[in-house]
Amino acid sequence: MMVTVIETVYRFLWGDLLTLPLPGGTSIRFSLLVLLLIPTGIYFTLRTRFLSLRLFKDMVRVTLEKKDGETTALSACQTLIVSTATRVGMGNLVGVVAAISAGGAGAVFWMWVTALLGSTTAFIEATLAQLYKEEDPLYGGYRGGPAYYMHKFFEKKDKKKRWMPLSVLFALSGLICWCGISQVISNSVASAFKNAFHIPPLYSTIILVILGAVIVLRKNATVKALDVMVPVMAGLYLLITVSVIVLNFQQIPSVFQRIFSEAFGLRQAVAGGIGAVIMNGVKRGLFSNEAGSGSAPCAAAAAVTDHPAKVGLAQALGVFIDTIVICSCTAFLMLLAPEQVTGSLEGMDLLQAAMGYHLGSFGIIFIAVILWLFSFSTFLGILYYARSNISYLFGDSWAAQTAYKVLALIMLFVGGLTAYTVVWDLGDVGVGLMTIFNLIALYPMAGKALAALKDYEEKRRQGRI
Numbered sequence: 001m002m003v004t005v006i007e008t009v010y011r012f013l014w015g016d017l018l019t020l021p022l023p024g025g026t027s028i029r030f031s032l033l034v035l036l037l038i039p040t041g042i043y044f045t046l047r048t049r050f051l052s053l054r055l056f057k058d059m060v061r062v063t064l065e066k067k068d069g070e071t072t073a074l075s076a077c078q079t080l081i082v083s084t085a086t087r088v089g090m091g092n093l094v095g096v097v098a099a100i101s102a103g104g105a106g107a108v109f110w111m112w113v114t115a116l117l118g119s120t121t122a123f124i125e126a127t128l129a130q131l132y133k134e135e136d137p138l139y140g141g142y143r144g145g146p147a148y149y150m151h152k153f154f155e156k157k158d159k160k161k162r163w164m165p166l167s168v169l170f171a172l173s174g175l176i177c178w179c180g181i182s183q184v185i186s187n188s189v190a191s192a193f194k195n196a197f198h199i200p201p202l203y204s205t206i207i208l209v210i211l212g213a214v215i216v217l218r219k220n221a222t223v224k225a226l227d228v229m230v231p232v233m234a235g236l237y238l239l240i241t242v243s244v245i246v247l248n249f250q251q252i253p254s255v256f257q258r259i260f261s262e263a264f265g266l267r268q269a270v271a272g273g274i275g276a277v278i279m280n281g282v283k284r285g286l287f288s289n290e291a292g293s294g295s296a297p298c299a300a301a302a303a304v305t306d307h308p309a310k311v312g313l314a315q316a317l318g319v320f321i322d323t324i325v326i327c328s329c330t331a332f333l334m335l336l337a338p339e340q341v342t343g344s345l346e347g348m349d350l351l352q353a354a355m356g357y358h359l360g361s362f363g364i365i366f367i368a369v370i371l372w373l374f375s376f377s378t379f380l381g382i383l384y385y386a387r388s389n390i391s392y393l394f395g396d397s398w399a400a401q402t403a404y405k406v407l408a409l410i411m412l413f414v415g416g417l418t419a420y421t422v423v424w425d426l427g428d429v430g431v432g433l434m435t436i437f438n439l440i441a442l443y444p445m446a447g448k449a450l451a452a453l454k455d456y457e458e459k460r461r462q463g464r465i
Helices: 002-014 032-047 056-063 076-087 094-103 106-131 146-155 165-197 201-216 221-247 249-264 266-270 274-289 308-335 347-359 361-394 398-417 421-461
Strands: 018-022 026-030
Touching: 002 032, 002 421, 026 032, 032 106, 032 421, 056 076, 056 308, 076 221, 076 308, 076 361, 094 106, 094 308, 094 347, 106 146, 106 249, 106 274, 106 308, 106 421, 146 165, 146 361, 146 421, 165 201, 165 347, 165 361, 165 398, 165 421, 201 221, 201 361, 201 398, 221 249, 221 308, 221 347, 221 361, 249 308, 274 308, 308 347, 308 421, 347 361, 361 398
Parallel strands: none
Antiparallel strands: 018 026
């Protein structure tokens, strides 16, 4: 019965809800989440007057600002690192490969478009998280996120209460989602290490769980670990992939030509594939950058800053880093490899074959190691997100915090040994419900974030910030 319910909700959230006929006998199919997130991105892009393009320099500048004062609170850059840890995961590798396999090179263009739209949504939710954050007596510094700003919004319309229904639903959905993701993470890592090094899944999973426990069960070790891991793993991946791209610079114009021609190409429309091109790029972008899901605001609330809009701008930059930079590097690795090399391969096998073509056996090993780093940092990041949601539901309780961490570690162990499809679906259901609950609050509350943006721009023009 429970499995049936989960699968039904999964199909409702991620299945084809609306089909739009296109010329050439093809069609484009929209899931509920796509129908919600794309219009939201367009709406906030217009309301912020194309913030992602207009204020790009500000995004970089505020991200690089140093933290002043409090040592327990985080800087905008540190919260960006935490959110980047979860955005930059296996989806940046296997997910991009899947998008190109199903939608062709043109899917990359629509992935870029989705990132531009999603960055404004990320700005709105992160700024709201800053506006409605509160002090964290357990870990020090601040905490917050959608559960907290939803609560404050609905509390105005009602007398003061311990919980608000929408906040509770969001927090529960997040905790369910992150448990499901824990299993996916360990299963992917175990499979990659078995393929690259022939290490039995049991051994690689045990090591993964031990390392995870050492970090997450300590009070404030998560952010310190991510401060080191994320720049190293992202820098290493960019160094290798950009080197490959530079070595093949003569093919770059033809790759760009292929991306743009297939994104709008008549051949794809006539052949009935334009719908797949668009939707695979859009879905890849949405799944990767997390904008609108309400995850990243759980980290954004922890930042200490002299203006809430600065944290919103930093999180908007995170969408660029994830999709425009890292996902694009993966896409170029694929598109620079001859089709006879990749052939009919899929997923990690396809990516490892492409990297093997460029760098030989080192490429295969490199992808396995990078996947481990990406996945492990995602696990640390989601447990950081979980902190504020656990506190909202159970109060300032170390017992509740520790119990959820232990549960996530158990899921990490189980996932490395066996893949339970229903648990994976449960993770997707969780993030889908989070998105719906978050968007319910974003529209009526967006005015606060837009007012903060206007105030930031005025103060910047006056040289006061």
